[in-house]
Amino acid sequence: xxxxxxxxxxxxxxxxxxxxxxxxxxxxxxxxxxxxxxxxxxxxxxxxxxxxxxxxxxxxxxxxxxxxxxxxxxxxxxxxxxxxxxxxxxxxxxxxxxxxxxxxxxxxxxxxxxxxxxxxxxxxxxxxxxxxxxxxxxxxxxxxxxxxxxxxxxxxxxxxxxxxxxxxxxxxxxxxxxxxxxxxxxxxxx
Numbered sequence: 001x002x003x004x005x006x007x008x009x010x011x012x013x014x015x016x017x018x019x020x021x022x023x024x025x026x027x028x029x030x031x032x033x034x035x036x037x038x039x040x041x042x043x044x045x046x047x048x049x050x051x052x053x054x055x056x057x058x059x060x061x062x063x064x065x066x067x068x069x070x071x072x073x074x075x076x077x078x079x080x081x082x083x084x085x086x087x088x089x090x091x092x093x094x095x096x097x098x099x100x101x102x103x104x105x106x107x108x109x110x111x112x113x114x115x116x117x118x119x120x121x122x123x124x125x126x127x128x129x130x131x132x133x134x135x136x137x138x139x140x141x142x143x144x145x146x147x148x149x150x151x152x153x154x155x156x157x158x159x160x161x162x163x164x165x166x167x168x169x170x171x172x173x174x175x176x177x178x179x180x181x182x183x184x185x186x187x188x189x190x
Contacts, residue, residue: 013145014145017141017142020138024134024138028131028134028135031127031131032127032131035123035124035127038120039124042116042117043117046113046116049109049113053106053109057102057103057106060099060102064096064099067092068092071089
C-alpha cells in the first residue's frame with residue numbers, strides 16, 4: 001500500500017505545503033519538550049530546597065525543645081542565681097526571634113515557588129494557545145490552497161487532457177479500409 005503523500009512530486013505546491021506543516025509540528029513538539037524540561041528543573045530545584053530546609057526546621061525544633069528544657073532547669077537554678085535566669089531568658093527570646101525569621105523566610109520561599117509555578121503554567125497555556133492558533137491557521141490555509149488552487153488546477157488539467165484527446169481524434173488520419181492489406185510494421189504491436 002502506497003501513501004498518496006509519497007507519490008507527490010517535489011514540484012507540486014501541495015508537497016511543499018505538507019513539508020511546511022510537518023516542520024511546524026516538529027518545531028511545536030520541540031518547544032513543548034523544552035518547556036517541559038524547564039518546568040521539571042524548577043520543580044526539582046524546589047524539591048531540593050524543601051529537602052534542605054526541612055532538616056533545618058527539624059533541628060531548630062529540637063533546639064527549641066532543648067532550650068525549653070534548659071529554661072525549666074534555669075527556673076530551678078534561678079532561685080540561687082538570678083542573673084543567670086535573665087541571660088537564659090534573653091537567649092530564649094533571641095532564639096525564638098531567629099526561628100520566627102527562619103519560618104518567615106521559608107514562607108516567602110514557598111510563596112515565591114508558588115508564584116513561579118503559576119507563571120510557568122501561564123506560559124505553558126500561552127504556548128498551547130499559540131500552537132493551537134498556528135495549527136488552525138495552517139489548516140485554514142491548506143484548505144484554502146486546496147480548494148482555490150489545487151482543485152481548479154486539477155479540473156483544468158482534466159479538461160485540457162480531454163481537449164487534447166479530442167484534437168487527436170479529429171486530426172488522426174482516416175483508418176484504412178478493411179479489404180486493404182497492412183504491412184508487417186503496421187501489424188506489430190509493441
